[in-house]
Amino acid sequence: MSTSLLTNIEGAVGYITLNRPQVFNSFNREMALHLQATLQQLATNPQVRCIVITGAGKAFCAGQDIGELLGDEKIGFEKILKEHYNPIVAAMRALPKPIVVAVNGVAAGAGANIALAADVVVAADNAAFIQAFSKIGLIPDSGGTFTLPRLIGFQKASALMMLGDKVSATEAEKLGMLYKVFPAETLQEETKKIAETLAALPTKALALTKQALNQSLVSNSFEAQLQVEDELQFVAAHTTDYAEGIQAFVEKRSPKFTGQ
Secondary structure, eight states: OOOSEEEEEETTEEEEEEOOGGGTTOBOHHHHHHHHHHHHHHHTOTTOOEEEEEESTTEEEOSBOGGGGSSTTOOOHHHHIIIIIHHHHHHHHHOSSOEEEEEOSEEETHHHHHHHTSSEEEEETTOEEEOGGGGGTOOOOTTHHHHHHHHHOHHHHHHHHHHOOEEEHHHHHHHTSOSEEEOGGGHHHHHHHHHHHHHTSOHHHHHHHHHHHHHHTSSOOHHHHHHHHHHHHHHHTTSHHHHHHHHHHHTTSOOOOOOO
């Protein structure tokens, strides 16, 4: 049985922990494929309404396990990207439930860009992000050249990717790379609060919000994006949660959403 990934469900939240602390949770093929399968399982589990991804030990994820790039059994980058990282970040963006990534330590290379693919990113105050690719003659992958410029702007993203600077969690928050920074000792507790809040919200509306945001990232005109909002709002307005939200507002009580 694989131990490279730990999964547990608490209430309506599914927790995934990258569990290769001896190599700073760097990805090998087994862990990458396991993460893809776990995301799919949690996506189709009706009990789970929010997903949290974090790392075991001192790091969140150091990116690719270099050992897989060397030796007789080495795996080429074409296979690594097409079968490991691209499916992971694509699944994260397509998954119709909110994903929270809690960066508990260093997030480097693919590890940094997988974190940035989440819907909500939080970090410990001792965490850091590194676009480490240029240090070994590579380009950023795992969607980083798409997400990072949109989060912090073209010029800053270009510099960080080329120079490979380490960005502290505090600076990352100021740049707009993440939502909030918490003291390391309270990160788990604060992450749980956020995840449980999201899980208690109208899940279908959150999924539609995510879909609208995804479409806004492509080259939509303002008018085209208004059309996207029209179509998705129509769907949202016909959910059970919308009816409950309106009824609760009229009755001046807290709504009880079911994700339907």
